[in-house]
Amino acid sequence: MSSSSSVDSVPPPPDNAIVLGCGGIAVDFLATVDSYPEPDDKIRSTSLKVQGGGNAANALTCAARLGLNSRLISKVANDSQGKGMLEELEADGVDTSFLVVSKKGNSPFTYIIVDNQTKTRTCIHTPGDPPMLPTELSQSSMFSALDRASIVYFDVRLHETALMIAKEASRKKIPILVDTEKKRDGLDELLQFADYVVCSAKFPQTWTEVSSTPGALVSMLLRLPKLKFVIVTLGEEGCLMVQRASTAEVFESQETDIESLLETLKHRKDSTTTFPTCVSSETTKLRANGVGTVTGRLFLGTAEKIRPEELVDTTGAGDAFIGAVLYAICAGMPPEKMLPFAAQVAGCSCRAMGARTGLPHRADPRLVPFLV
Template sequence: MRYDVVGLGIASLDLIGVTEEQPLFGAKQSLTGWHEMGGGPVATALATLARMGARVAMTGAVGNDGYGQRILADLQTVGIDTQAMHVRPGTSHVSFVLAEPGRDRRTVWWHNDPTVLEQVPLEHELIRSARALLIDTHMPQVALHAARTMQATGGLVMIDAERVREHTLELLPLCNLIVVSAEFARQATGVVEPWEAARVLHSRYEEQLVIVTCGAEGSWCANKGELFHTPAFEIEPLDTTGAGDVFHGALLYALLRDDPIRLAIRFASAAAALSCQGLGGRGNLPTVSEVEALLEPA
């Protein structure tokens, strides 16, 4: 295998404003800091994997604008192979993030050009060259073909889903690892409580492993008929942007080195916690040794 993980999804440029005050709409407020860095769910998960020493590549598209050039350069800087990234006419995915240090909250506004992401060519050989495929919900039609390609090779398919979009539910039966937000789980099942939603998804989709992430409240996992909770690490967050993306990347890393599922989720939770001590999704990507140090008993 050429790669441990190939990702298909959004790569963005994140513009991060930092405030110490409670945000007020309709008012002028100063920022205490400003940062710019690459972002996006799949892209940040791959950056996490690369930081931990995994071989990773990404396929998707950016616009033929200055932002697109910066996004590609940033992916390459963090160790992601971008040979299968396409540059297409239009504007790239850009997010503005308002970070509130000390609070388990951030606000994100984003924009992309749908035509840039439509009918992105699928790199079948790239998919087959990897042990695992990570997808999000921004390019569902391409993701469907990619998941089927990976499924045929016997590799792992993980989905990162924050909300239900058109065709999203068609992807779930093709995924070995359904790792979704509490909001997605609620929308997909109609069940409010995350643990019950995890159980419903687990029974609905041919007994795949299901994890519902709940931020500071940890995560719920349903696997092989078992339902269990993994608490989040107690930290003072600087910025929670991208913590879920880091969780996905670290979880895949742990599973690909054959960690038992409970230990893999704990590893991913520790990585996500460490990421919250930096600004932006990639401001504090942890190494394996840093994660394992946090996991060691005091």
Template sequence: MDGQSPPPPPAAAALLPHLEPHRILCVGAAGLDYTAVVDAFPTPDAKIRTTASSTSGGGNAANTAVAARRLGVRASVLALVGDDAAGGAILGGLASEGVDTAPVVVAPGLTSPFTYILVDAAGGTRTCVHSPAAVELTAADAAAAGLLDGVALLHVDGRQAEAAVPLATAAVAAGIPVLMDAEKVRAGTAQLLPLVDYIVCNAAFPRLYAPHCLGTQAAMADLLRTGATRAAWVISTAGDAGATMLRRSPPTDGAPRMYAPRGVDVVVAHTTFPPPSDCASCEPGELMDVVACPAWPLPPGGVVDTTGAGDAYIGAVAVGLVAGAGVEALMALGTAVAGKAVGGMGARGGGCGWDDLPPSLRV
């Protein structure tokens, strides 16, 4: 543990003071990002110049904690860094955002994780080349005294399974809900899925998990039925195509419903899955609620860098969960925060607080 005391609350706490008592613990990756923006992705053996560059904190769990803290919820990170200069920068960046770094494990002699990120301005894409630490968190790190004390929500980013699985198991036993970020099928994914209450994944994960299914929604349903058997819902984010939630217990009347926050150009709509069918002999399976939320309108300057947009989305969803918001409200908040995130360079450069969002999105 790095021994730093919890930092003071951000300005968001004064705006929505009811969020300040809540604390989330984010487990997984924290690192340093070296970002370079180029006019177009280079061809092999080319020499090109950057149009902009930055060095900033990164890592899924760490970025999620920062996004949640900017919205006024207390956030702590359990991750692994080295005692090198990069490790100091990682910790300093989190502390400057008001994130509690006391649970972070600092390993002597370890090279801290880092990522090279190449942003293609023409194509609007970003390519990440990650250098992980040589070792990972252990079960002993997860057993540190007091880790779950006062925690309202545990977030696991799908990495560091040796620590994440026992910590999620302890959270379930303590009645603490678990939110999982799923990017790909990793070591430990099969052990984590039955322990989580909520999942946010990218567009690719459902089909990676269930390649036998025809379509993303069918794969999401399979994920809930066979893997994440205790989860209430799964959200799949798809960039400018918005996000789709599949959840158990659909509306009793099965009628489409809509949610449109005042002054917000986003309408969250409900349907059901599987869709209605006239096939009398077909087995419908478990009927689920489909909640679709479009992407947030692009910022005036357009997309600068999509790095960390998914983490920002998850941070906002975590805030909505601890605040007791409905699924429509937390999805609208998530898409708004992610939409703001793509307007700045780096995983945290385009982040926002409540002052940057329409008042109707407050939870």
């Protein structure tokens, strides 16, 4: 199939869908090594790549390549790295007109060591200086950024500015997605505004102090009454999602132990396919012992099985997953379609060095089945 006919076969993205993101932006210095060094070692990199990074910037780049109109609020310095980041974002179609550019200081940057042996990455981040202050984003600029926005996304960096935007977005009834990698300043306040949360593997248990991941997800929904769903990404193990039932769906039913239900879903998943899949429960009262119950559905999503020779770098997999979830929400995808789609986008990103190199465009043949 020619590339032109491939593009023609893909339906257009959601009409005028706009995602506004506020959070991290950086320059990534990615050094690949044969194996992670021991203390006091001197080693050589086998390759070096310099490109834009930062959670929010990566996720919005992903969303833009998938067809959403992406706007970013963040801060860079007026240095060569800052200018390079803006050019890179603009080339991908991300609107950078709301970024604050400091006349002095340094732009944020991250050293990333990619271990070829274990296929892991270690990040050493240096924040931008001077840090962003909420007063640097004028009220008129914030209103313009929120104008006609379909969804707002926060990675919990720049938390004071994020909270100011979240309050206004909530007042305008614009849905909010929060990406929770770990506990950060301002996180608890920001989570109170969240309609959707995507977590890293360890976060739910750390934040709720509940011993199991499924139980921790129930706890999050109980503690955050506005939350419609919570997803925890588990790397090559895929992801788990609990979706709260709408008021119309709540009915008298037996309680189901969420741990037992997860085991049932694990037996139902297709372990033979390399493509991402999803299995789900019916709407039921999900019980977590010692935590409580929430009426909703449990989803188990699998990751793409990538051949070892194709797996290059997992640096941006989480950001790619979130960019795809942002697209899926705007497109009205059901969870059964959203989770495999996001896993496929994340899988594509792992096949190239850096967080952005492998991010697919919406005409990518691997994505077309999810979009038609």
